[in-house]
Amino acid sequence: MPTNLSPDITERIARARADLRMGVPVVLEEGLIVLAVESLDPDRFAHLRTLDGELTLSITSRRAQTLKARAYDGDIARILLPPDATAAWVRAVADPADDLRSPMKGPLHSARDGTAHLHRAAIALVKAARLLPAALTLTTQDPAGFAAAHNLTIVPGAEVLQQRLSPLHPVISARLPLAVSEAGRLHVFRPDDGAEEHYAVEIGQPDRAAPVLSRLHSACFTGDLLGSLKCDCGPQLRGALAQMGAEGAGVLLYLNQEGRGIGLANKMRAYSLQDQGFDTVEANHRLGFEDDERDFRIGAEILKRMGFSAVRLMTNNPAKVARMEDAGITVTERVPLMVGENRHNTDYLATKASKSGHLL
Numbered sequence: 001m002p003t004n005l006s007p008d009i010t011e012r013i014a015r016a017r018a019d020l021r022m023g024v025p026v027v028l029e030e031g032l033i034v035l036a037v038e039s040l041d042p043d044r045f046a047h048l049r050t051l052d053g054e055l056t057l058s059i060t061s062r063r064a065q066t067l068k069a070r071a072y073d074g075d076i077a078r079i080l081l082p083p084d085a086t087a088a089w090v091r092a093v094a095d096p097a098d099d100l101r102s103p104m105k106g107p108l109h110s111a112r113d114g115t116a117h118l119h120r121a122a123i124a125l126v127k128a129a130r131l132l133p134a135a136l137t138l139t140t141q142d143p144a145g146f147a148a149a150h151n152l153t154i155v156p157g158a159e160v161l162q163q164r165l166s167p168l169h170p171v172i173s174a175r176l177p178l179a180v181s182e183a184g185r186l187h188v189f190r191p192d193d194g195a196e197e198h199y200a201v202e203i204g205q206p207d208r209a210a211p212v213l214s215r216l217h218s219a220c221f222t223g224d225l226l227g228s229l230k231c232d233c234g235p236q237l238r239g240a241l242a243q244m245g246a247e248g249a250g251v252l253l254y255l256n257q258e259g260r261g262i263g264l265a266n267k268m269r270a271y272s273l274q275d276q277g278f279d280t281v282e283a284n285h286r287l288g289f290e291d292d293e294r295d296f297r298i299g300a301e302i303l304k305r306m307g308f309s310a311v312r313l314m315t316n317n318p319a320k321v322a323r324m325e326d327a328g329i330t331v332t333e334r335v336p337l338m339v340g341e342n343r344h345n346t347d348y349l350a351t352k353a354s355k356s357g358h359l360l
């Protein structure tokens with residue numbers, strides 16, 4: 001809880017995310033100026049080039065792998081900027097859209113000296129802002145002065161790297177009769193850091209003392225709403241609710257972690273790569289993301305807030321079961337949810353089984 005009217009650390013980091021989405025630089029207290037590549041404005045880039053300091057382009061090692069660049073920092077790489085690098089060049093390093101049409105020319109050189117923890121924090125911030133995971137960074141000797149002079153948000157990089165889970169609070173719940181059950185209720189939960197809200201659909205009056213039939217559903221605008229045939233989300237959503245209706249009780253958590261946590265824009269970038277022949281996992285990697293960037297602790301927190309400690313979890317994904325157990329929710333049973341296979345998503349489902357450990 002903030003002790004005064006000023007924003008606390010979580011709130012300041014939330015501001016930093018919003019700034020990056022708009023293309024406004026943010027400053028890490030330990031001495032790094034950060035700009036997101038996705039929202040990079042050529043004028044700001046030109047200005048940055050006139051300043052003293054080490055200018056580098058930080059990308060994830062996943063993206064570096066695609067570009068055949070060395071990642072000396074483990075999970076990230078600090079790419080050195082050629083003297084003639086343009087904003088378009090920077091964008092091409094970060095964005096795989098044109099990888100096949102115009103492959104990157106010349107070898108990319110990565111920094112190996114110095115520490116990379118602040119660059120890692122920069123990547124964590126742009127990822128949390130649901131942007132392409134790439135950041136232009138400039139070291140500075142006077143971070144506080146620079147931030148003050150340009151009216152920029154300044155946050156401690158060390159805190160960004162903690163990736164702590166923002167507390168959530170219940171906002172409101174109301175009766176919502178559904179086709180599967182007239183005894184439906186929708187609860188809205190809001191994270192304290194201003195990030196997306198998440199929802200819980202409660203069917204009937206599940207006994208808090210017993211394991212509840214439960215589904216952790218991740219938002220899929222294309223599948224849930226539009227009836228996309230590229231995935232199995234829509235049928236899984238409706239199938240899970242139908243089973244809860246039939247049993248008379250259950251809780252479906254609708255987590256706004258679109259695209260396995262990369263956001264809809266990035267998911268569409270991944271779809272565009274899939275049109276070029278890459279599978280769902282390869283597409284995420286080429287963009288610079290891990291296979292799955294979701295944080296299932298959010299689901300566990302909501303279940304606890306609602307008074308549940310044990311679930312019968314409807315999923316084919318053993319990682320979800322493991323993450324729930326890690327977060328203190330007992331999974332007494334995994335309930336398979338095999339629905340919605342069609343000729344457009346057979347390869348997608350096969351990739352999830354072979355690469356992500358999904359059970360068929």
Ligand SMILES: Nc1nc2c(ncn2[C@@H]2O[C@H](COP(=O)(O)OP(=O)(O)OP(=O)(O)O)[C@@H](O)[C@H]2O)c(=O)[nH]1
Nearest residue numbers: 217218219220231257258259260270280315316317
């Ligand atoms: N990045 C990315 N996300 C996708 C793709 N296809 C679907 N998604 C997202 O994947 C998520 C769906 O995963 P879920 O069905 O919740 O979970 P799961 O890991 O498949 O496990 P289950 O519980 O067995 O369904 C949604 O957030 C979708 O938007 C894709 O090709 N790329």
Ligand SMILES: [Zn+2]
Nearest residue numbers: 220223231233
């Ligand atoms: Zn989907």
